[in-house]
Amino acid sequence: MDYSSLPTRISPEEFESSIYREWEEKKYFHADENSQKPSYSIVIPPPNVTGSLHMGHALNNTLQDILIRYHKLIGFETMWIPGTDHAGIATQNVVEKMLHSEGLTRHDLGREKFIERVWKWKEESGGTIIRQLKRLGSACDWDRERFTMDEGLSRAVRIVFVTLYKEGLIYRSNYIVNWCPRCHTALSDLEVEHEEKEGAIYEIKYPIKGDDRYIVIGTTRPETMLGDTAIAVHPDDERYKDLVGKIAVLPILNREIPIIADEYVSMDFGTGALKVTPAHDPNDFLLGKKHNLPEINIFDENGIINENGGKYKGFDRFEARKLIVEELKNLGLLENIHKHIHKVGGCYRCKTVVEPRISMQWFVKIKPLAEEAIKAVENGSIKIFPQNWEKTYYEWMYNIRDWCISRQIWWGHRIPVWYCNECGHLTVDIEDPDSCEKCGSKNIIQDNDVLDTWFSSALWPFSTMGWPEKNKTIEKFYPTSCLVTGFDILFFWVARMIMMGQKFMKKEPFKHVYIHALVRDQYGQKMSKSKGNVIDPLVIIDKYGADSFRFTLASLAAQGRDIKLSEDRIEGYRNFVNKIWNASRFILMNLGGYKPKDPVLEKLNKEDKWILSMLKDTADDVAKAIESYNFNEAALKIYHFFWLNFCDWYIEFIKIRIFKNENKDEALDTAVYVLKKSLIILHPFMPFVTEYIYKLIGEKESIMLENYPKGLPDYEADRRDVERIIDFISLVRTIRGEYNISPAVKIKVFYKTDDKEVMKLISDNLNLISTLAKTESIEETKENIKNSAVNVSRDFTVYVPLEGLVDIEAEIKKLEKEKQSLEKDFNIYNGKLNNEGYLSKAREDVIAKDREKLADIVARLEKVNESIKRFKGI
Template sequence: MPREIPKAYEPQEIEERWAKSWFDEKLFRAENSGDGPVFSIALPPPNITGTIHIGHMLEHTQIDMLVRWHRMRGHRTLWLPGMDHAGIATQFVVERQLAKEKIRRQDLGREEFERRVWHWRTERGGAIKDQMIRLGASCDWTRERFTLEPSLYRAVIEAFLRLYREGLIYRGRYIVNWCPRCQTAISDLEVVHVERPGKLWHLRYPVVGSNEFLVVATTRPETMLGDTAVAVHPDDERYQRFVGKHVMLPLMEREIPVIADAYVDREFGTGVVKITPAHDPNDFEVGRRHDLPEIDVMTNDAHMSAAAGKYAGLDRFEARARVVSDLEALGLLECIEDISHAVGVCDRCKSEVEPRISTQWFMKMKPLAEPAKEAVRGGLIEVVPDNQRTILLNWLDNIRDWCISRQLWWGHRIPIWHCDDCKEMVPATDSRVELFEGHARAAGIPAKCPKCGGAKLTQDTDVLDTWFSSSLWPFSTLGWPDDTRDLRVYYPTSLLISGYDILFFWDVRMIMMGLHLTGGATAKERIPFKRLYLHSLVRTSEGAKMSKTKGTGVDPLQLTQQYGTDALRYMLASMAAPGTDIILSDDRIVGARNFANKIWNAARFLFVNLEKVEAAGLTMEELAAPEIRAQAPYPVTGEGALAHRWIFSRLAAVTAQVNDALENFRFHEACQTLYHFFWDDFCDWYIEWVKPQLAGADREVALAAWRNIFAALDNALRLLHPVMPFLTEELWHKLPQPAGAHSIALDKFPEPSPHWADASSDDSMARLQEIVGAARNIRAEMKLDPKRKVAADFWTTGPMLKNLVTENMDPLLRSAALSELRISPVHLDPAGAAIRSTSAFDLRIAYGDTVDKAAEIARLNKEIERLAKDIESKQKRLADDNFTGKAPGKIVDDLRATMMERQIEHKKLRDRLDQLS
């Protein structure tokens, strides 16, 4: 193996191999027996129509990091995956496909159409699952669920029936958002408001029995055909005398009343508004208050209906133009104003939504919102970042009823039957489902109408909003409404990670449904998740949402192909600071790729060099067997001793930091900590420091050094595994592992071993790094040939530091490319030399005549000035009794100590400057 290890990390083959192996071996299957802490999380189910995009990748990376971390810490970990049937989206995909054959779904009929969708689902749906497997998501695929499968269908019916019986689901004729393209009602949340230029038309309505007009202003003149009143504010003196009179609705020649209602904004337009109860939510309210007729002047596809008289059959926008020109011809168009206003469009298809009166199913939300508010406010559910908690509570405060019916064929059909004779609504007898052509449908069909005894019952044709089934996801996937073992073990789930864009659509609704429907005795047992982490969205460099249709989306699989999955994961995680959106940049992923390569090469170095020690009779087993690694660090004599103690001390600190970061969703901090540990500490210092020991002149030293370095590498790999699963898996397998060990993913996450912590090593190493830094700085400034080793002089007053230097002479000389480092008994002579100082030591390298004296003077001056300023400000603060009296003692002491150090440095530099000039 060592001989074949490639020079650059080549992720492609490695990733595919491990992805397949993890899946085939069912490595991530959760056991619902046993003891110990449980960590469970449900995958936000992607749409079956979807393919993976960078947002999924971000979400899955974050989930997977936490899942792998918990699993490695021995928690009973379940990540439950699944797909959403995605009502509208899926129906559209299939309809579009049919359209190519010039077939409409109506031509096929409902049953045949559903058959086609199922067929599509089998053939084409769920591509995202394969992509997730390929990208290493450590889900328990044996528990995969689909929102339309029988057990979840049953959960939906059960939930519906309970809510219906409790009166929380009702049917009624109200104003809804109608999408004329999707030909279905949609919920308020599915309407997005876009600011668009528009016009405000001022129309004259003749007052009956006079020559006067009332002028109304409207952005939608075509709806005037359905006007059933005009309204003014009750206190508006301009119009009081008209209240109770009638105006003649132009074009329709219909007399409609002038009413007074406080809803009217006196400042808007003329202060008179037309009232169209069937086509405007506010007018609808006014209409109900005043008992006005509701005239729907449109059809399902937003053409004018028979109720629109001679305009029937026209598209709504054609009708608008015709209405305006007809009014103008009659002299009833007062003026046209250009304005900008918010237009509601369908979230999915972007066509203009038509507010329209319609018979639909609704869910009462206020009673459900109250417990949810309590759970969040009381901290039963922790929301991160915290500001999202405010947003969530705010929304719950203003919640409105949810229109849950959709005029689609793909979805959970509403389990209500209508009596053909008396129109009584009869719910399914129970939530049982039966299989029809292999797919679930309601089985509890009522036999006869309980009211009139009629035997002809027809099931409601509507289906439920996709989000209805989604809102049951955390418990329906675990077997609810049955009392299953999974449900008892894994519910409430530990955590939900979702994008903040679906907070209202999904997260909040799950909280409400979980609290209301599940069986726990207390709210704490009924919440669907204990913590809610809202992750950021990935945006384009312009800050816009990624969009496939606009071509601004980034294909994660392509990036993966180019840079490796681990690199992409690392990049996303390293940018995933809570609360701010992510703007992708090529640089970052290149950096992440380089990091992966660095890890690869550090391991490569070890394995390649192992040959040399194998030649000396040491075996891999002796050096790196698991039981050997477990006892690290091994004491090393000689000059590398410090570095060994130090790297394990670093490991202890890094482990604690990573644990803390992951506990708090601070993925970017975990990444940064790991990056610096691996690259700077492990590679740049530790490996470099101990290289000669590894070469094996002294067998005992080599043995211990190798054991330590392999143990450290093994620890590092396990620390890195959650974010870079493939690379670490591959390298882990190159180390000896216990018989039967399958994967690093099932190995232990490092413990933050307190006995590894070693403050004195940390301190000593930092000092030595300063000395090396000083020497390198002189070399670079003097433009010394890097290959040329030079002698240096060293002066310090501290005996400790003197010993430290002596004890670590060899690695010091190598790191700084020095031929020798002479410890001087006296102050160093600045003549003919460059000196670098800290308060603790001076380092001198002699030069010929190569040095730019003026540059050195400039450098000194700049440094002196900076120090002087700093010292002055510190002196000032220390002289202030207010500060010394009130600030904590440690702060004052530290400040004083620092100031004294600065003063020493300052004096040294001043002296040198004097001698130079």
């Protein structure tokens, strides 16, 4: 091939899309269930069908792709199942907003037509994130793409529901739930996001019937007093012992409520007296059951006061709060108001403040399932990385509550329960029944609710493989090898998958769980639209290419540490892509008509053996880091090797041989060999550019068909020698830099050593050292050389005479001037950062920049002072 016309630069947009298209067409991502290779499988955490690629998706899928591509290279049959989640609440919200713009509601269409409309939206607009995952380079098995509402997955959901119901693990009960007044549905505890907000504690006086005393109650939600059915105190509380059994009068409504005693009440918190509202507080609900208290629901599904609220009927809950507080003041029944910071629960979808509310719902009896899931982690069947997340997992699992699985929406898996209007019997079946299984009546109606989206997601590892059917895919690839996910769905999804996998497959759904951290902005702040610090992955890919972006994420993905991402970092790794191309271009363009072959040991120079040894260490270290989920270590190992060892040293070494035509073929054999192996090691991180270059030099039609470099040779003695040569050159270059000696000026160098082996090494490699250190001469000496710059290593001391090279006085003057400027800047920034007024008003990111600037000034001052001291000592 003629390499003379290779461009000086390459742009990702010129090759990324065409390369990905070819991979798809040639089915390189498709897993063969009949393969004899060992299996490695991952199921994608299914993004919402409504979603588009955000930074969390980008990190998550980059790490999964690294694992898949690496394991394919080391000889596994890899399968990465992609797909999307139907996202019940989110998707219904999207389509309802579309209808609203047309002046319609879902009720105008009716359930059947509304569902048709959602499917139509899904077909037209629901594949956005899948296309975006392809832009990222994700090597998913697209032939196996699944959707949680697919026919097969829907059947799996029904089988699981019916099985659990018939075993008594699913039940229906009137229970307190988290209710979203905006989405009009119950939410599980995990779907409520708590945020600290400023509120107040209102101390309300409840009159005692037949007495002139009051009992004072503290509450953050005074509007719920309309549903109070008791006051509770601790039985040992001396303040209230004589009141237990008496009747209090509920202010405003004048309803008589009992004063009860229960050890649940804390004597030390607030006034030590608790208002009990069983219909609107989870703890009060349990207290109410224990004492057989009535449950009075005061809210409708919109969070509006209903007929049980007396004159406040029709008022919004927060509006009612203001009016009730005002009335209590007027009645002289409001003793005090204290400001109070407390956690307020919001809907994870629309952020509306949730309202605890009694409702008839379906639940999974979770403890029996949780017991097996706990054992799976305790006995090591499932390992969690980083390990510290195991503690969090156990804490939640040991304190788990029953899972509310019913949702009051239309989009989703409709609960397979039919109510008989004749005898009241519940028919629960996998197939739609025509009649009541008990009395035979055809007057039956299906439950209107749908299942929580996470119910179907809990089956994802095996339902995506075709369960309940037995097939070769399940036999080959289940359990999966690793799950890569964020900590925020450890309980939403991971724990539930473990429960369902243990229950229905009798095996854990995955062997490893890797939990990655958050991607934050460069100052460590969480990305949010309100802060204006969101980085759009697609904009970044358009600007810098997928490879640069992916490598940046991997290089920062340290276990247990959040990622601080900036465009500067991404731009830096784009420079690395350019470095890879420039090194490849140099090697290829110097081949001429020569066809390189594998290096022949007997013909290799020391530097050839050195780079092969370094390649071996890099391949081994990267493999070890990937397999232990230390993605950042893996990325930085290959980065360091390719940029510093291969480009900055080895290519510079062999330029002499290439240009002088001395052992040129052996140099090119080694260079091409190392380049090819380096591309293979880099491929999981940078799939596109490595494929592009590989096609210029590789024997196979794709780098994806290559084998990861293993069992490479190690030339320890030659490596030590070359490292000494590099050390010598580096010492000389450091002196050049410290004394601003122009690279164009050739200098005299003396060195001193007592090691005869080192003397011979330098003598044998004088031409190489002299060329790269740009020296006029290199001489061994037994004495110290006066008026010289000195640099020392373990094996030798280097001297560079400075006479005629440096104007000492001029250098000192220049440095003194720079020192004055830096001291002036130091005083400015140090003053700002010690000014409390400035620190209290300035934005965090501005302060962070100032601190970085000050640290840079201090570092530069230290260097300038060192240089002045050095020059004055000559």
